[in-house]
Amino acid sequence: MTTDHAPAFVAKRTGLVRFISTYGQEVVIAGAIIALFVLVSMVSPRFLSANNLNTIISGNAYIAVAAIGMSMIIITGHIDVSVGALIGVLATISGTLATAGYPVWIAWTLPILIGVGINAIVGALVAYGRIPSIVVTLGMLSILRGGLVSITGGAWINDLPPDFHLAQQRLLDIPIPIWFMVVLTVGAFLWMRHTAFGRSLFAIGGNIEAARASGIPVERRVVQVFMIHGAFAGLATVLFATQLRIIQSTVPPNLELTIITAAVIGGVSILGGTGTVIGSTLAAILFSAIGSAMIFINVSPYWLRAVIGVLILITVLIDMARRVREQRSAKR
Amino acid sequence: MLRTSLAVLAILSLSTSLVQAQSAWTGGDDLPTSPLACDGTPATPVAKPYDGGMTTNAPDRNGKPITVVDVPKLIGIGYFDATSKGIAEAAAELGNMTATTDGPTEANIDDQITLIDNYITKGVDGILFAANDPVAIAPVLKKALAAGINVVGYDANSEPDARQWFVNQAEFNGIAKSLIDSLVAETGADASFAIVTSTFTTPNQARWIAEMAAYAAACHPGLKWLETVEAQEDNILSFNQANTLINKYGDDLKGIVGMTSVATPAAADAVTQAGKCGSIAVVGLATPNAMKPYVASDCVKSVVLWNPVDLGYVAAHVLRAVADGTLKPGDTTVKAGKLGELSVINGSEILVGAPFVFNKGNIEGFDF
Amino acid sequence: MTWQKLLRHETILALLTVLALVVLASQSDKFFTLDNLLNQGRLMTEVGLIAVIMTFVIITGGIDLSVGSILGLVAVLLGVFWKNMGLPLPVAIGLGLMVGTLAGLINGLIITRFRVPPLIATLGTLALYRGIAEGISEARSVRGYPDWFFVLGQGQFWGVPVQLWILGVVTLVAAIILGTTVWGRGVYAVGHNETAARFSGLQADRIKLAIYAASGFAAALAAVIFVSRVSTTRSDMGTGIELDAITAVVLGGTSIFGGRGTIIGTILGLILIQALKNGLSLAGIKSDGTIVLIGAVLILTILLSNLFHRNGNR
Structure with missing residues (x-):
């Protein structure tokens, strides 16, 4: 039913055309970001x-980082609706460790390992228990959300040590979250393209x-992909938890929807098999740019979400139009 | 076909983006406002007959042990953690009341209704609630009254006839005056400022914003409201929204008002990280624990709130008084344990007190 | 009939549900009373209506994430049509149902005409429809409906909540269509193998269009009942209801990959979840503990069911 990139005809083409047809969605989104920046900066x-x-970019880098892992999950033909709850839980663990006096590097890294561990269970249930991933992660969403409230009782964490705030640091005058986002995106992109493991996800x-x-x-790979996704959720948590001097020990509302949307709008096919993490990172940037632009050009806040919905649909439809045209010219 | 639909969508998006913010303060509701006098003269209380509801065939509970359930808007946030502490404290002090707190994990009207319905079936003697929506919760509360259960609200009211009493932490116009006065004290009376709120559909926040607009118009006409942005109950989103406001208005922005205990500390963090402490004032509603780092660093001068522990404490005492029959329609005061006599206002509300302003001098004395 | 057929998912689920009911009834004498059970039926109607049609959507291999937003949109429009435009309430209800159906039809068109995968299409309209609801309402609620309107959400007919009759009729019709008609077999065929279905002459697109439109209609009907039950409108109504509906459907054994599922399974899934929510609450377990248990039950039920179908009869 899908009109995916058909590699057979791509191979016959050259240069720019090949680039655009391989990275069509990335080009569309990058174009949308540039258009948005140009138009809004003319107004303000x-x-x-x-x-x-x-x-x-920096304030939303954690979404892009989490969307990298989500893209891998979706490319493998699965989905994870519990990632927002997982990030909420890991952030609370991170903050609790930091305030309990553990060195900050433990507070940063242990949640990543816990994320890997939790998602290893999820992956095993999917791969060996043969339960569809949406079912496992719907269940996990309930378990993590309820469990977090049961354990913390909702107390916030507010006496964090000053050196805990990694996301507020800069390296070469560029904020740490941007480093995370760029390095992880490029690294994951190359890894997925040039290693046998990475390519097996598409297969x-x-x-x-x-x-x-x-x-x-296949089974082992699925468990491994879920573990890698857990690691990215843990890395996203490091940025998420260290941004402010307070950690809210609740699950961030609708975070999983934002992350999934970034991945799928970024060109990761929900049917699996195609897509890149460059696209998902660009899509995450596009979303936060739209949110900011709406404030700058004085869109009534009541209509904000409607405009975002329209923009999402336009991006999707342009991409679909591109693919249909591509298919027609391939037939000729 | 494809091209035409794209064109239609593009036009639609353009037309929606041209819907500009209106002149009235966005985020306020359109109920009538009653701004306080500029110099703080207390308004003359208007005597109003009891307008609360009545239980049907409630058993005689005078002095008997009662079980009470407390259903806040949601569980898992510091504020309602504090109110349930107050309720537990009062229950321990009274000795003849067993209180448990159970609420939805998200501020969802339907989950809250379902939960209350379950407790009616289970058979409790009293229900304490903080409503996610004043009207939507009314049918289930009336069902509780009809089942002979004593119903008392706190923090967020329902329709008056759906509960017996409402414990009012501080009146809307009082909060509005405190917020605007605190803002003006830091920025001067001709400053421009913006508001960060949770969602426009949250009734308390909408009420405060409307009252702030009315009070500012009457007492500080030079004050310029720029815009209100939504940030859910999400601290990173609040932080990003506050940053966007700072970036958009540059030096024109003199103040940010946070309407929730999530938005205010996040806005303070945004101002701190932007290095604008001292040039952009942050005032707002927040719990003292969350604000201590910013007050200590002098970035935030004043935080407005009531004491939520006291609020829960009074709510539990009022419920006990209603169950005992010592608080009846028409009464003008009620005894609330260590807090003494509190007065009845607006027919069926008990006023805990004036809003409290936390500052560097007193904030360390509070732990909630 | 082999023993494997007997142990199909619905049977396992039915046994589990009975087990849950017995255990919960032993924990609280208030649980297994007619009043309580009927009341629970009232509370699950909105999710139920959406879940029944969602079963069709998922059987075709699709998903509809926009139902919660359609619910919010129709709730807001109901108020606007009635209060702001001054239309008679029955007309406003009719228009609201039409708008909901239209919103579902638009989902269907995006999915069938533009070949946008259902998850992406309805993620987009999830934001769009909720956004339109917020924009139109400007956070104002409409209240003060006439008393007769509350019959729908708060009244009774022959001792049974009115909306439970509606859910019953919708369920019955849906079960008959899906289980006994040629069209119903077409739904399975589309989900099982869409290309094969097309080659055998099925108009897959028409089937899907009808199903997404029906999904919009079900969400709109749920909106009307919800407004009647809580007597006010808000633009954030129905937030997250799509996940509740999908949970019930997949717990009921419908395969998320399409081609397999039944209405009876979905209803059993709904009953099990509602019974757990209510029964655990009556047994003194708080709501945070309850949702942890529901999550665990969801995973374990499907796991258990898979153990009996080791050969991948999913």
Whole structure:
């Protein structure tokens, strides 16, 4: 039913055309970001100020980081609706460790390991228990959300040590969250493209039986992908938890929807098999840029979400139009 | 076909983006306002007959042990953690009341209704609630009254006839005056400021914003409201929204008012990280624990709130008094343990006190 | 009939539900009373209506995440049509149902015409419809409906809550259509193998359009009942209801990959979740503990069911 990138005809083409047809969605989104920046800065030049770019990119880098792991999950043909709850739980663990006097590097890294551990269970239930991932993660969403409230009783964490705030630091005058986002995105992109492991994700998502026949240990890979996704959720948590001097020990509302939307709008096919993490990171930036732009051009806040909905649909429809045209010209 | 639909969507998006913010303060409701006098002269109380509801065939509970359930808007946030502490404290002090707190994990009207319904079936003697929506919660509360259960609200009211009494932490116009006065004290009377709230559909916040607009218009006409942004109950979103306001208005922005205990500390953090402490004032509603770092660093001068522990404490005492029959329609005062006599206002509300302003001098004395 | 057929998912689920009912009834004598059970039926109607149609959507291999937003949109419009435009309430209800159906139809068109995967299409309209609801309402609620309107959400008919009759009729019709008609078999065929279904002459797109429109209609009907039950409108009504509905459907054994599922399974799933929410609360377990248990039950039920179908009869 899908009109995916058909590699057979891509191979016959050259240069720019090939680039655009391989990275169509990324190009569309990058174009949308540039158009948005140009249009809004004409209305209000301050939109392009360094501070605002920092707010747009650095303030939402944790979404982009989490969307990298989510993209891998979706490319493999699965989904995770519990990631928002997981980040909430890990942030509380991180803050609790920091205030209990553990060195900050433990407070940063232990949640990543716990994220890997929790998602190893999720992955095992999906791969070996043969339960659809949406079912496992719907269940996990309930368990994590309820469990967090039961254990913390809702007390906030507010006496964090000063050196805990990694996300407020800068390296070479660029905020740490941006480093995280760029390095992890590029690293994950290259890893998925150039390693046998990375490529096997596309194979599993594209055609699981063919992948099995070609000797890929499908079950083990699925568990591993969920563990990697858990690590990215843990890395996102480091940025999320160290941004402010307070950690709210509740699950951030609708975070999983934002992360999934970034991944799928970024061109990761929900049917599995195609997509890149560059697209999901660009989509995360696009969303936060739209949110900021709406304030700058004085859109009535009552209509904010409607405008965002329209923009999402336009991005999707342009991409679909592009694919349809591509298919037609391929037939010719 | 494809192209035309794209064109339609593009036009739709353009037309919606042209819907500009209106001149009235966005985020306020349109109920009538009653701003206090500028110099703080207390308004003359208007005597109003009891307008609360009545239980049907409630058993005689005078002096008998009662079980009470407390259903806040949601559990898992510091504020309602504090109110349930107050309720537990009062229950321990009274000795003949067993109180448990149980609420939805998200501020969801339907989950709260379902939960109350379950407790009616289970059979409790009293229900304490903080409503997510004053009207939506009314049918289930009336059902509780009809089942002979004593019903007392706190923090967020319902329709008056759906509960017996409401414990009012501080009146809307009093909060509004405190917030605006604190803001003006720091920024001067001709400053521009913006508001960060949770969602426009939250009734208390909408009421405060409307009262702030009315009070500012009457007493500080030079004050300029720029805009109100929504940030859910999400501290990172609040932080990003506050940053965007700072970036957008630059030096024109002199103050940010946070309407929730989530938004205010996040706004203070945004101002701190932008290095604007001293040039952008942050005032707002917040719990003292969350604000201590910012008050200590002198970035925030004043935080407005009532004491939520006291609020829960009074709510439990009022429920006990109603169950005992010592608080009846028409009474003008009620005894609330260590807090002494409190007065009845607006027919069926008990006023805990005036809003309290926390500052560097007193904030360390509070732990909630 | 082999023993494996007997142990199909619905049977396991039915046994589990009975077990849950017995255990919960032993924990509280208030649980297994007619009043309480009927009242629980009242509370689960909105999710139930949406879940019944969601079963069709998921059987075709799709998903509809926008139902909660359609619910909010129709609730707001109901108030606007009636109060702000001064239309008679029955007309406003009719228009609201039409708008809901139209919103579902738009989902269907985006999915079938533009070949946008259902999850992406309805993620987009999830934001769009909620956004339109917020924009139109400007956070104002509409209240003060006439008394006759509350019959729908708060009244009774022959001792049974009015909305439970509606849910019953919708469920019955849906079960008959899905289980016994040619069209119903078409729904399974589309979900099982869409290309094959097309080649065998099925108009897959028409089937899907009808199903997404019906999903919008169900959300709109749920909106009317919800407004009647709580006597006010808000633009944030129905937030998150899509996940509750999907949970009930997948707990009921409908395969998220399409091609398999039944209405009876969905109803059992709904009953089990509602019974747990209510029964655990009556047994003194708080709501945070309850949702942890519901999550665990969801995972364990499907796991258990899979153990009996080791050969992947999913």
